[in-house]
Amino acid sequence: MSPAPAEAGATRAALRDPVLAPAVLLLWAAVALFVLYPITRLLLLAFWDGGPTLGAVRELVSSWQHRRALWNSLLLAALVGTTGTALGFAFALLAVRANLPRWVGGALDTIILLPLISPPFTAAIALIFALGPKGLISYHIFGIAALNIYGLGGTWLSETLTYFPIAYLTLKGVLANIDPNLEDSGFSLGARRWRVFRTVTVPLAAPGLANSFLLLSAASLADFATPLILGGTRFPVLPTQAFLQITGLYDMRGGAALSFLLLVPALAVFVAQRWWTERRSVVTVTGKAGAATAVKILSPGAVGLLGLVCAMTVLLVLTFYLLIVAASLVRALGADNSLSAAHYAHVFGGGLKAIRDTLVIAAVCMPVGGLFAVVLGFVVARTSFPGRRALEFAAMINYALPGTIVGIGYLVAFNDPPLALTGTAFILVVCYVFRYSLAGTRATTALLAQIDPSIEEASASLGARRDVTFRRVVLPLIRPALLAGMTVLFIRAMTAISATIFLVSLSWSLVTVRILEGITNLELGQASAFSVLVILLVYAAVLLASLVMRRLNAGSLGQAGSLLGG
C-alpha cells in the first residue's frame, strides 16, 4: 500500500510546514533573481524596442557573416556529435567487452578523464603546438608547412578530442547494463559475432548512442573557447560571434540577438536529449544480470582494431598534454627549446592574483552551491508544493543554456544599479552556483531514490522538525551527493570561461581568462603554465574527492567522473 499523495492535502501540509514554506520561497526567490530575471532582460533587449520587434534578429540574418556562423555552429555540432560518439563507443566497447586487465581499464579511465577536467583551451593550444604552422608533428616530423589547422578541421578535431570522454562515460554505462546473456542467446540461436553485434548489441545501445550524440552536440554548440582559438575569421560560430559583437563592437543588442540564435538549436538538443534519457530506462531493464560469462562479442581481430584506434587516441591525448607541459617548461616551444622557469615565474608572480581569486571563488562556490544543490534536490524529490516541477525546471535553465547566453544575460541584467554586480566576486560565485549545481542536485535525487522515505518519517515521529530531520538524517545520508556536487563546482570554477568571461574585472579575474590572454598575446608558454597548474589542482581535487568518496563507501572515481559530463 503506497498511495499517491493527494495534491490538495499535501499542498495544505506543505504550506503549514514552518520550515518547508520559507525554504521553498527562498529557492524560488534565488532562482527568479539569478535565472529568470537575466533571461527575461536578455529577451527584452533582443525582442523589445518600444514594442515587440524582430528587428535585431532580422538584421542578424541579413548579415552573411552571421548566417555562416549559424550554419557553422550546426555543422560543427553534428560532426563533433558523430565522431565523438564513434570514438567514445570504441573506447566503451573495449573497456566493457574486451576483458582488459584491470589496471589497463583504470589507466584508461584516468587518461580519458584528462580532457574533461582540463581548462577549455588545452586541446586547442596543444593542437597549435603539434600541428600549427611550425608544429612539432606536422613540420618538424613530417615537414609539412602548408597544413592549416585554423578553421573547421582544427576545431572539429580539437572538440572531438575534448568531448569524446562524455560519450565514453555515457556508453560505458549503457554497455555495462546490457546483459551479456542476451548476446549469448544470440549466439545460441546460431548467429555469428557480427550479426549478434548488429542485431543485439547495437540496437540495445542505440538510445545510449543517440543520447551521447546529443550530449556532444550540445557541448559543441556551447563551446566558446575552442572556436575562439582555432576557428578564427575563417570559421565563425555563434558563441564567438556573440562574444565579439559585445566585446569588439560594444553591440549588446546584437550580442543578445545572436545568443538567441544559439538558443534555438541548444534548446532543441537539450529537449531531445531529455526525451532519449527517459526512454533509455526501458532498454536497460533486463532483469537480474546473468552469470558472468566470458564475453565473446568481440573477435580477437576486432579487439585489435579497437585497441589500435584507442591506443592512437590515447597517444595523441598524452602527446598533447606532454606538449603543454613541455611548453610551460621551455622558453618558446618549437623556436627556442631551452629550459626556462620564466613562465612559472610569471604564473606565480603576476598571475598569482588570478590564481588566488579563482581559488577563493571556488572555495566559496563549493559550500554555497553544494548546499543549494542538495536542498533543491531534497525539496524537489521529497516534498510536494505548488510549482514544484516549475522550480525544478527553472533551476535547470542556466545549466542547459550555452554559457555565452548566460554570461550575456548576467551582463545585461547586473551591469547597472541597483544590481550593479558584474565584476564582483559575488556575481562570479552566483553564476557558477546556478550553472553547475545540477550535478549535485541529480546526485541527491538519485541517492534519495534509494533511501526509503519512512526513514525521514521515523525522524518526524520522534519529534524532529523538518529542518532537524534534514540536518541530522538526510544530510548525513546524502553526503556522497554533496561531495560530488562540490567537486563538480570546484572543477567548473577552475575551468569554466564561456559565461564568466563577460563578468570578470580588474578586481576579480580568473585563471581561465589569463590563459585566454596568454593565447591572444601569443604568450603560449604562459598559457601552458597556467593550464598545467589548473590541471594539477583539479586532478588533486578529483583524487581527494574520490578518496573521501571511497571512505563514504559510495562510488569511485568513475562515478564522480560521470557527474562531470555536463
Added chain:
Amino acid sequence: MSAAGARLRLVSVSKRFVRAQQGVAAVDDVSLTVEPGELVTLLGPSGCGKTTTLRMVAGFEQPDSGRVLIDEQDVTGLMVYRRSIGFVFQNYALFPHLTVFENVAYGLRVKRLAEATVREKVGRVLALVGLPGYERRFPNQLSGGEQQRVAVARAVVVEPRLLLFDEPLSNLDAKLRVQMREELSRLQRQLAITTIYVTHDQEEAMAISDRIAVMHAGRVAQVGTAHELYRAPRSVFVAQFIGRVNLLPARVLRAEGGRADVLLWGREITLAAADGCETGRTISVVLRPESVGLLSEGAAPPGREIVTPGVVRARTFLGEKVEYSVEVGGVLLQAVSYDPLRHGLVEIGARVQVCCDPASLRPLTDR
C-alpha cells in the same frame, strides 16, 4: 518507564486519493475509539485503508474530513513531530548512519535531554527489548529481529502517548514472527501504552489484540474482540476474513423478539436473530468447518444436532487435522476433523451424514 496511556478517538475520518482521474476512497468515514492502554488492531486486506488510517493518526497524512483526538485534544491539524507518538515501520526505518545507541537516543536528543538522562533511558529500554550490549553496532550489522527490537526501543523510549505499528512483523520469517509478536504483546502490556497495530494477518491480529477493527474498502466493517468476531461476525466479509467459513442459505420462517426460526436442511431451528431477519427472506448462516461433524450412514446424531446427507469429494490430511470437502445438495461444504489418529479417516466417495449443533450457527443478513 510507564507512560500513562492516552485515549484515541477517530471521528468520521475520511481521506480520498486521486488516482488517474478516478476517485478511490482510501478511508471512508472511519470512527473508532481506543481506550487507554488498549491494543487495537486494524485488520484487513491490502488496499482496505488500514495503513492510511494509521498514518492519519500519526500525522503523516491529513484527513480530508473528520477529526483525530488524543485525550480529547484535537490533533487533526498538528504536525507529526508535535503529536508525541511512537511509530514502528514495516521496514523498521532505522537510521543507517547511526549506531543502535544513537538510533534509540535520537528522539531524546531532539528533546534536548541531558546526556546522563539519555544514557540511562537508552540503557533501560535496550535491556527491556533484550538488546543490552548492542549499543555500538550499526543497523546493517543486525538481524531482522534485532532491527525490529531497535525500532521498537526507539519508538517507546520517548514515552509516547500512542504507539503505532505498521505491519511490523511482515519482513520476518514465520517462526520469528510468532516469537516477536509475543514479545511485542508482553512489552505493550508492561508499558501500558495505547497502541494501534496494523496487519493483514488475522492470526497475528487474534494473538496480539485486545480488540480488532476489521476494515473493508475504506470502512470499519466490525470492531470486537477476536472471540466476538469469530463467533458472531456481522457481515459476510468479516465471516470470511476471520477464519474459514461455510455460508448456508436458510429461509426465515418467523422473526420476533430477537429470535428467528429458520428452515435449514429441512429442519426448523431457532437462532439469535440479526438485524434484517424478516419473515420469508433467505439469509446466510455461518457454520465454521470445525463445527461440522461427519457420521457414517445410519449412525444416530448426538443430542439436538441437525443432520443432512452428503458425499465426501476431497480429503487433505494435514497431521493434526483432516480437511474434507463434502457435497451437500450440490454445494461443497468444508469440514475439519481434529486428531485423525484417534477418529480415523473417511474415504473419498463415502456417503456420510453431515451434522452440526444449531447453537454453533450464526445468521448473517447482509447478502
